[in-house]
Structures are given as structure tokens and as C-alpha cells.
Amino acid sequence: MASLERNSLQPRNGRARFSWTVRWRRPGQKHQAEKTFQTKAAAEMYKAKVELGMDGQGDRQTTVLDAAEDMLREYDGLVKEGLRKPCTLREKDAHVRNHIAPHEFAGRLIAETGTADIKDHLKELMRRGVSRHTARAVLVTIRLTWEHAVEKRVIPDSHAAAAAMVRLKGKNTKRKADPASIPPKADIRELFAAAAEAAEQDRGRRHAMVRIIAHAGLRSGELRALMEDSLILDKRPRVIVRRSADRKNNIFEKPKTDAGFRTVPLPPQAVSALRAWMVARPHTDDGFIFPSETGGLWTYERLYRVWCLTLRDASLATHRIRQKRRRKGGRDLIEREKVWEPEFSPHTLRHVFASAHIETGAKPKWIQEMMGHESLQMTMDLYGHLWPSTDQDLEQAARAAALFD
Incomplete structure (x- = not known):
């Protein structure tokens, strides 16, 4: 190993001066080699290079x-x-x-x-x-x-x-997130009602799904990967978001960022729907809250199909013809199928969750934490237009200034 020593030099203009010496022993040599530097940073960099060359593991030909x-x-x-x-x-x-x-x-x-x-x-x-x-x-x-x-x-x-330490100066050309579009409250009430009415057909899956997304702000991947150890429905009902699933059905045991790991309180409406679903849901050995009919991971395609049917029942989806191209017998065939196109996606209920809390007085930092946003800037880009402004801002400025009068 190389060593780094500080040397005291003759003071100049009353100020202490130092130099820095790196000492090391080359393989097969009896005496130490040394090299002196005027700054500690240069000496430490050289020491690192020496140690890298000494251990025999460094490859100086690596591009x-x-x-x-x-x-x-x-x-x-x-x-x-x-x-x-x-x-x-x-x-x-x-x-x-x-x-x-x-x-x-x-x-x-x-x-x-x-x-x-x-x-x-x-x-x-x-x-x-x-x-x-x-x-x-x-x-x-x-x-x-x-x-x-x-x-x-x-x-x-x-x-x-x-x-x-490398930085690229200048304005980023990436467009910031557009402000979130929030459906009318009447549409959300219709969605809740349609999901509750479908309980006899699907044992309450739709009702529990829309309630937990709208009242906890879960992403679709977080909903699909939700397990029993992350849902508490007794005292202080809450959901702990710790896993996620992608559209290729891979489950990730930790969020992409630390902000993704969060605990969100659940209101009575969500607790009631979830308790009914927990009793009626398909058997699962893996502990999924929303398993597939065979007990495995619920795919995004199945989730989206259930979502479309729910919005159809709430009169929030339109019927259209979709064309699909496929090859058969060496020829390209165009097939037409009828599909329901929803007015908004499951992700929109995350915006509903945020907007409802903002309307009832939640602060930006709390919204950021509950949504799992990595930065407050993302929260403000999406929902900044929902917070009250103008007169309240002027009143706040006046109160702050009065503290110094």
C-alpha cells in the first residue's frame, strides 16, 4: 500500500505552508519510491493511481x-x-x-x-x-x-x-409535465356507482380497484403487485406501497426511487370495499390483493379490460371499431373488432386523488409524498394550478411582511 504524508515547509508571509509526499514500494524492490506534490488533491490522485498499478488488477488497456x-x-x-x-x-x-x-x-x-x-x-x-x-x-x-x-x-x-463533476449548462429542452386534467366529480361518482353495482358479477373486484386507486393514488403496477403484507385494514387503515409490476409481469421488490416507497392512509369507503373483496377474491398462494382468476399476478391487459367494462357501465366509454392487421396464408388480412374506448385511463384516478386532497387543504409537500413523486417540481408541474392563488397569495404576503413592522 502507498502512504501519504504531510510535510511542513518554511512559512511565507506569516502563513503555514505544506507539501504532500506519496511513498510506496514497487514489487521486487527493497527501497521505497516517493514523489512530492504541492497540493493534497494531486497527491491523493497519484496515490490512487499507484495503488491501482500495484494490485495487479487494473487493466490499462480498457477502452x-x-x-x-x-x-x-x-x-x-x-x-x-x-x-x-x-x-x-x-x-x-x-x-x-x-x-x-x-x-x-x-x-x-x-x-x-x-x-x-x-x-x-x-x-x-x-x-x-x-x-x-x-x-x-x-x-x-x-x-x-x-x-x-x-x-x-x-x-x-x-x-x-x-x-x-461534469455538468451540461443551459436550459433543458425536455418539455415539463403538462398540468393534470381532472374529470368532473359527477363522472367519478358515476364510476363508483357502476363499480359497486358490478359486485354481484365480479365479487367486488371493480369496486375495490377503483376505490383504492382513487383514495390511495396507486399506479396500475403498484396495484397489481399489492400483497397482503402491504394492506392494513384494522386500526389506522393504510396501504404501504413497496412493490411494483411492469407490463411484462416482472415484479420489483423495491421502488425505482426512495420516494416510491410510501404509506398512504385509507378512508372508510376504500376500507369497506377492500374488506368485501378480500373475502370474495380468488385463492392465491402468493398473497396478491388483486390476483388473476388462477391466483397469479394480474396482467395489465386484464386490468385494462376490467377498467373499460367499468367505464362502459358508467357511460364513460365509447364504442368504436378497431382494425387489426395480421398475416395468414401469405396474405395480409385486416380484421375489425368492436372495442370500448374509455374517456380516461386508470392513471387518471391518481390525479383525482391528488386534486381531492388539494381541494380539502393538503400542502404540496404532503401531496408529493403521497403520490411518490421524486421531486416537488414534478408535483407542482402537475397540480400547481389546483392550489388557490391571487387573493390568498396577497394576504399571505401581507401577513409575512407584518412580522417586521
């Missing part, structure tokens, strides 16, 4: 593309273990394939690639028409590649720290 592809292989393993989402892997793979591999940047040795090289590459991408938003996403993949290279002892920690 940026080699490191990126190795990172993707490890990320694929995390996806198979259920620790990462397949959609994120596809995004990272697209970044490497489209924005790293075809460029000269990919062939550079990663140990010799610094922050200036990373910035130059990102600027080159934008000169070729890549949006600033996409360039920033590619930068995240580059940082992940550098962190992976550190774990593999290909580069020292200081290189990853330097990559983390």
Missing part, C-alpha cells in the same frame, strides 16, 4: 466502450435478480449503442479520459442534433460506466469523482 459494455452485462444481471427494471437497461443499452459506440470517444482508454474529454463528447453529440435532455441522459450512463470501472479496479476513485 470506454469496453467498460460500458461490461457495465451493461453487470446491469443485466441486476435486472435478472429483480433489482433493476428492464426498461432502464434498454435505455442504457441505447445510449451505449447510439451515442458512445459509433464515436471516437468509445476507443479512448478510460484511464486516460478526463472531464474535458467527456464534455467534448457531449458537445459533439449536441452539434450532431442530439437534444440537451438526451445528452444529459447519456452523461448519467457515462457516470455509471466510470463508477463500474472503479469497482473493477480499472480506474481510481478520483476518475469517477471527476466524471461526477
Whole structure:
């Protein structure tokens, strides 16, 4: 191992001065080698390089593309273990394939690639028409590649720290989220009534589904992955959101972000519908609250079909003809089928949940936490127009100013 020592120098103008010496022993040599630096940062960086070269595990011939592809292989393993989402892997793979591999940047040795090289590459991408938003996403993949290279002892920690300091200045070209569109309260009442009336046909599945989405703000993937250990209907009824399922029926045991893990209180209307459903639901060995008819994970396609039927019964869906193209006997055939097209999706009930609480006085931070938003900015982009303004803002400003009178 290398060592780092501080040396006291002759004071200048009454100020203490120091230098920093890195000492190490090369394999097969009796005497220590040393090198002195004027700054601690430079000495620490050199010390890391020395230790990397000493342990024999560093590969100085690894290119940026080699490191990126190795990172993707490890990320694929995390996806198979259920620790990462397949959609994120596809995004990272697209970044490497489209924005790293075809460029000269990919062939550079990663140990010799610094922050200036990373910035130059990102600027080159934008000169070729890549949006600033996409360039920033590619930068995240580059940082992940550098962190992976550190774990593999290909580069020292200081290189990853330097990559983390890279910033792209300028306004992001990504369009912010549009304000949420909220259905009229009368439509939601009709939806609740239609779902309750269907209890004799589906044992209460629809009623429990619409109630928990509207009163807890669950995403469809969170609803499908909801299990018995996450639903408390006794004292202080609440739902603990800790799992999610994607449309390919993969279940993730932890949310994508820490904000996704949350506890949402349940009102009596939701508790009543859920208790009735828990008694009548199909048998499931996995503990799903909303299992399929065979007890497994409820697919998104089945959920959406039930949703369309519920909105049909509430007169909130329209009948239309959908064309499907398929190939049979070497010929392309066009089939027509009648489908019900709902006026809004299950996700809209999340907006209903947020708007109802805003109307009854909830604060932005509470809405952010209950919705599982990663940032308050996302909450304000979606629902900022629902909070009262004008006169109340003026009154609030006057009260704040009066504190100093």
C-alpha cells in the first residue's frame, strides 16, 4: 500500500505552508519510491493511481466502450435478480449503442479520459442534433460506466469523482409535465356507482380497484403487485406501497426511487370495499390483493379490460371499431373488432386523488409524498394550478411582511 504524508515547509508571509509526499514500494524492490506534490488533491490522485498499478488488477488497456459494455452485462444481471427494471437497461443499452459506440470517444482508454474529454463528447453529440435532455441522459450512463470501472479496479476513485463533476449548462429542452386534467366529480361518482353495482358479477373486484386507486393514488403496477403484507385494514387503515409490476409481469421488490416507497392512509369507503373483496377474491398462494382468476399476478391487459367494462357501465366509454392487421396464408388480412374506448385511463384516478386532497387543504409537500413523486417540481408541474392563488397569495404576503413592522 502507498502512504501519504504531510510535510511542513518554511512559512511565507506569516502563513503555514505544506507539501504532500506519496511513498510506496514497487514489487521486487527493497527501497521505497516517493514523489512530492504541492497540493493534497494531486497527491491523493497519484496515490490512487499507484495503488491501482500495484494490485495487479487494473487493466490499462480498457477502452470506454469496453467498460460500458461490461457495465451493461453487470446491469443485466441486476435486472435478472429483480433489482433493476428492464426498461432502464434498454435505455442504457441505447445510449451505449447510439451515442458512445459509433464515436471516437468509445476507443479512448478510460484511464486516460478526463472531464474535458467527456464534455467534448457531449458537445459533439449536441452539434450532431442530439437534444440537451438526451445528452444529459447519456452523461448519467457515462457516470455509471466510470463508477463500474472503479469497482473493477480499472480506474481510481478520483476518475469517477471527476466524471461526477461534469455538468451540461443551459436550459433543458425536455418539455415539463403538462398540468393534470381532472374529470368532473359527477363522472367519478358515476364510476363508483357502476363499480359497486358490478359486485354481484365480479365479487367486488371493480369496486375495490377503483376505490383504492382513487383514495390511495396507486399506479396500475403498484396495484397489481399489492400483497397482503402491504394492506392494513384494522386500526389506522393504510396501504404501504413497496412493490411494483411492469407490463411484462416482472415484479420489483423495491421502488425505482426512495420516494416510491410510501404509506398512504385509507378512508372508510376504500376500507369497506377492500374488506368485501378480500373475502370474495380468488385463492392465491402468493398473497396478491388483486390476483388473476388462477391466483397469479394480474396482467395489465386484464386490468385494462376490467377498467373499460367499468367505464362502459358508467357511460364513460365509447364504442368504436378497431382494425387489426395480421398475416395468414401469405396474405395480409385486416380484421375489425368492436372495442370500448374509455374517456380516461386508470392513471387518471391518481390525479383525482391528488386534486381531492388539494381541494380539502393538503400542502404540496404532503401531496408529493403521497403520490411518490421524486421531486416537488414534478408535483407542482402537475397540480400547481389546483392550489388557490391571487387573493390568498396577497394576504399571505401581507401577513409575512407584518412580522417586521
